[in-house]
Amino acid sequence: MIKEYYRPKTLSEAEQLFKMGDKKYVPLGGGSLLSRSKEDLCVVDLRDLGLNRIEVVGQRADIGATVTLQQLLESEFAHATLKEVIRKSATLNLRNQVTLGGYVVSADGRSPLAIALMAMDAKLIWHPNQETQSIGDWFSLRQPRGFWIHAIQLNLNLVMDYEQVARTPMDQPILAIAAARWPSGRIRVAAGGYGSAPLLVLDGPEDGGVIEAVRNALSASGDEWATAEYRQAVGQVFVRRIMDRISSGLQSK
Numbered sequence: 198m199i200k201e202y203y204r205p206k207t208l209s210e211a212e213q214l215f216k217m218g219d220k221k222y223v224p225l226g227g228g229s230l231l232s233r234s235k236e237d238l239c240v241v242d243l244r245d246l247g248l249n250r251i252e253v254v255g256q257r258a259d260i261g262a263t264v265t266l267q268q269l270l271e272s273e274f275a276h277a278t279l280k281e282v283i284r285k286s287a288t289l290n291l292r293n294q295v296t297l298g299g300y301v302v303s304a305d306g307r308s309p310l311a312i313a314l315m316a317m318d319a320k321l322i323w324h325p326n327q328e329t330q331s332i333g334d335w336f337s338l339r340q341p342r343g344f345w346i347h348a349i350q351l352n353l354n355l356v357m358d359y360e361q362v363a364r365t366p367m368d369q370p371i372l373a374i375a376a377a378r379w380p381s382g383r384i385r386v387a388a389g390g391y392g393s394a395p396l397l398v399l400d401g402p403e404d405g406g407v408i409e410a411v412r413n414a415l416s417a418s419g420d421e422w423a424t425a426e427y428r429q430a431v432g433q434v435f436v437r438r439i440m441d442r443i444s445s446g447l448q449s450k
Contacts, residue, residue, distance in 0.1 A: 200238055204241075265297070266291070282359050319349055372427075372428045372435070375387045386436065
């Protein structure tokens, strides 16, 4: 429940609120998630701080924290697979409300875009000191490095692919696998569909052992939605297909 609401017009105004320390202030983007919270929250709406821009510099995209999922889907740099993952993550109405920063902060293990971002090794840039935090570090610790996320950085010099299985096409995944490959040969694989956060399966210089890594990573994944054995079997099929595609270059950047 939102108890107090602030909408500063400048960065300095927003900073002063977070520096006061008399209350717990929470940054707010689209509001769709915080509005359902049962806690009494003092929220600071960041929408007027110019964080709704996407800048592409060379092979890097800097995505402002208040960029909506729909803005990201419509951006020129987002390739077909990333667009499809975004569509699986929320309906059109929600995509127009949910900000990327808010999505990342509240994501769990069944959040498709978060699983893809884990595979892509996205970076969070925190205000005010522009401190960089890997998305894997955020999901492991959930410890902010500043007042709010200023931007999310994506490396565009890679190929990424994704597969999931769910009860319906728009339902949360029961199992999802995402993998990214860099020109250097680096491979990063993430899994989801259960648990409190996406799981990093593999991050290494080559894809050797990736099937075994997926099997091992999913060995304790059983829950009310699926057994660990089911997820292991499907996960190995998914990662084989994904690795074939990204290794042969069929997945566009």
